Amino acid sequence: MQFTKMHGLGNDFIIVAGMKQVHENVNQLAVRMCDRNFGIGADGLVYILPSAAADFQMRIFNSDGSEPEQCGNAIRCVGKYVYDHRLTDQTTIRVETKAGIQTLELTVTDKRVQSVRVDMGVPILQGLQIPTAIDQDVVLQVPISADGFQSTFTAVSMGNPHCVIMMDRLADLPFDQVGPALEVHPYFPKKTNVEFVEVHAPKEVTMRVWERGAGETLACGTGACAVCVAGVLAGRTERRVLVHLKGGDLEIEWSQTDNHVYMTGPAVEVFQGQWLLSCLNTGKMA
Numbered sequence: 646m647q648f649t650k651m652h653g654l655g656n657d658f659i660i661v662a663g664m665k666q667v668h669e670n671v672n673q674l675a676v677r678m679c680d681r682n683f684g685i686g687a688d689g690l691v692y693i694l695p696s697a698a699a700d701f702q703m704r705i706f707n708s709d710g711s712e713p714e715q716c717g718n719a720i721r722c723v724g725k726y727v728y729d730h731r732l733t734d735q736t737t738i739r740v741e742t743k744a745g746i747q748t749l750e751l752t753v754t755d756k757r758v759q760s761v762r763v764d765m766g767v768p769i770l771q772g773l774q775i776p777t778a779i780d781q782d783v784v785l786q787v788p789i790s791a792d793g794f795q796s797t798f799t800a801v802s803m804g805n806p807h808c809v810i811m812m813d814r815l816a817d818l819p820f821d822q823v824g825p826a827l828e829v830h831p832y833f834p835k836k837t838n839v840e841f842v843e844v845h846a847p848k849e850v851t852m853r854v855w856e857r858g859a860g861e862t863l864a865c866g867t868g869a870c871a872v873c874v875a876g877v878l879a880g881r882t883e884r885r886v887l888v889h890l891k892g893g894d895l896e897i898e899w900s901q902t903d904n905h906v907y908m909t910g911p912a913v914e915v916f917q918g919q920w921l922l923s924c925l926n927t928g929k930m931a
């Protein structure tokens with residue numbers, strides 16, 4: 646099977662295109678392909694499939710094999726892939742995801758996509774719809790504790806759930822302990838992505854992310870969108886923010902006009918290869 650390795654700010658994906666549907670054993674396949682020692686290594690496996698409702702369909706599987714509803718960095722990679730590989734000549738494309746149809750605006754130089762602006766849709770704020778276990782119209786600055794860590798969080802869904810925690814200093818955070826503990830916190834029945842945020846100024850923040858089903862990643866597009874929304878709700882940021890992540894920067898805007906969140910950032914193709922599908926043995930000792 647042919648694959649292409651891509652990333653958005655170091656959030657890396659194995660892209661598979663040209664199939665009609667995902668492989669039957671896709672959850673195990675994602676685990677094996679994403680393994681950084683025994684496979685190709687990636688945060689997720691992404692399929693670009695035909696769509697009856699849009700130009701293309703994206704399905705993504707986390708490195709633990711679970712299927713999330715949405716992925717901001719992967720959808721930018723999909724935009725670059727379909728244009729650079731001549732599957733379309735359009736610079737505005739619509740991509741169907743489990744969270745709905747997203748519109749992508751591609752910025753092209755020398756016939757290659759340099760950056761992608763994605764309409765990530767309207768954020769979901771109602772507690773049960775996110776989903777959280779909290780039946781409130783907005784889950785804003787609610788106290789939370791896990792593994793000895795105490796803080797407050799704001800919950801936002803960008804199709805997938807996010808727990809946004811504002812901190813005075815990111816450097817003080819026992820990240821590797823708290824991230825996994827919050828991912829499975831009982832407030833989040835479908836688990837959650839966790840963003841820890843330091844606000845430098847109303848237009849500039851730094852975040853670190855612990856992703857549901859993938860652990861720490863260098864960037865999370867939906868996470869950056871959730872951070873912008875939570876920042877506005879908490880009165881800490883403006884509607885346009887520059888988000889610094891470990892792998893680089895994203896520009897996020899929560900539009901007052903249509904209530905949609907817009908994300909702008911790069912996508913990069915790294916290499917292409919062939920996965921030996923027939924190789925069932927992982928090579929690991931029993």
Ligand SMILES: N[C@@H](CCC[C@H](N)C(=O)O)C(=O)O
Nearest residue numbers: 713716717718805865866867
């Ligand atoms: N890295 C992504 C989000 C991928 C899905 C996430 N791990 C989940 O399970 O919801 C992004 O860039 O948005």
